[in-house]
């Protein structure tokens with residue numbers, strides 16, 4: 001059954017009664033796999049609003065509203081990545097162990113790597129990241145010229161990591177979506193420029209989403225390399241400890257400091273202030289580590305083969321969704337960055353039974369008109385047709401899911417100069433607007 005139903009012989013209207021948003025709040029409380037400290041606000045709110053459903057530890061069903069939100073996020077990420085020359089591809093998740101043995105990460109990754117065998121007994125893993133895969137791909141191109149560099153390849157795919165403690169819903173899954181980009185450059189200098197342009201694109205992305213994000217110096221972990229930054233969203237439940245200088249631009253993950261120091265290592269006078277963050281992105285300058293091992297070379301200006309300089313850049317796509325919900329929401333309801341809210345507007349007709357059939361028709365007509373007049377709202381307006389419920393109850397539900405705008409079509413809408421009650425959920429403000437005022441606002 002489609003989520004929309006024919007209405008008044010006109011185009012179908014999205015009806016809340018038909019949307020698949022099964023609330024499974026009870027599972028959060030009763031799920032024996034989830035001790036109290038393993039769940040958090042975003043997980044609770046997302047399960048309660050029917051956005052995600054737990055499957056096994058660290059694995060979730062992403063329900064339709066989450067997919068809408070994720071597709072919007074992916075669109076913004078694509079714009080930013082392609083804006084700096086990124087080209088999108090898709091690499092296999094089933095990765096041959098040979099590549100991982102060549103880079104020695106087959107052993108280094110330890111238990112975090114999901115390993116499996118095929119019917120012939122050959123070893124595979126489920127890709128947790130793709131440095132090996134992309135480097136061997138580029139190495140296979142015999143004719144790569146310096147004129148084709150920088151080459152920036154990225155994908156947005158599921159990654160698999162057998163996390164020791166999957167927790168906090170989509171914030172730390174064992175199966176999750178990541179955007180991973182890999183760059184190939186002619187020289188160290190060019191690679192640093194590429195690195196810088198990716199960091200700027202990340203900063204633009206978070207600015208567009210309206211999320212405050214800090215870029216901190218970071219450890220390179222088992223990915224290896226020389227220069228690295230993390231993009232962190234400040235939040236109390238964050239698992240990373242950050243040190244930010246009160247006087248200069250210095251900021252770093254505690255992991256990078258040899259001892260915890262209280263004075264800034266950059267300006268030497270400023271005091272370091274500690275806070276917590278959720279790591280939503282990570283950039284690495286890799287140098288020739290992988291390109292050397294896998295022989296990813298290009299022909300240089302002298303027509304001689306040279307080993308490419310590499311970088312790799314991750315964004316936690318599903319983690320960004322949950323982190324945005326975590327930092328923006330109230331305890332009672334989800335608040336989204338406007339750009340990635342699953343739906344933009346919810347229209348509420350009055351409760352059945354009062355003398356309001358006219359208002360119900362008006363509400364349906366409004367949903368149609370919004371989509372037709374404002375192209376950006378096409379497919380973004382839902383009608384809460386559960387008119388057996390009071391407006392108050394439905395408003396509460398709307399507040400849980402976090403539509404940026406909720407429009408109540410009540411008695412006022414039937415008057416000679418119609419007035420619509422509009423609740424802007426981001427600010428919590430309620431305003432009464434004429435029809436034109438409504439169109440202006442949206």
Ligand code: ATP
Pocket residue numbers: 129161163170171172173174176177178279280281282314315316317318319
């Ligand atoms: P963490 O320190 O949180 O374990 P990481 O440093 O291991 O993350 P990276 O290898 O840097 O992660 O991966 C790039 C990005 O992928 C991270 O910045 C994060 O946003 C996201 N990510 C990593 N692990 C997970 C996970 N288990 N669930 C969801 N997103 C993840």
Ligand code: MG
Pocket residue numbers: none
């Ligand atoms: Mg990790």
Ligand code: MG
Pocket residue numbers: 279
């Ligand atoms: Mg980390």
Ligand code: MG
Pocket residue numbers: 230279281282
């Ligand atoms: Mg990291």
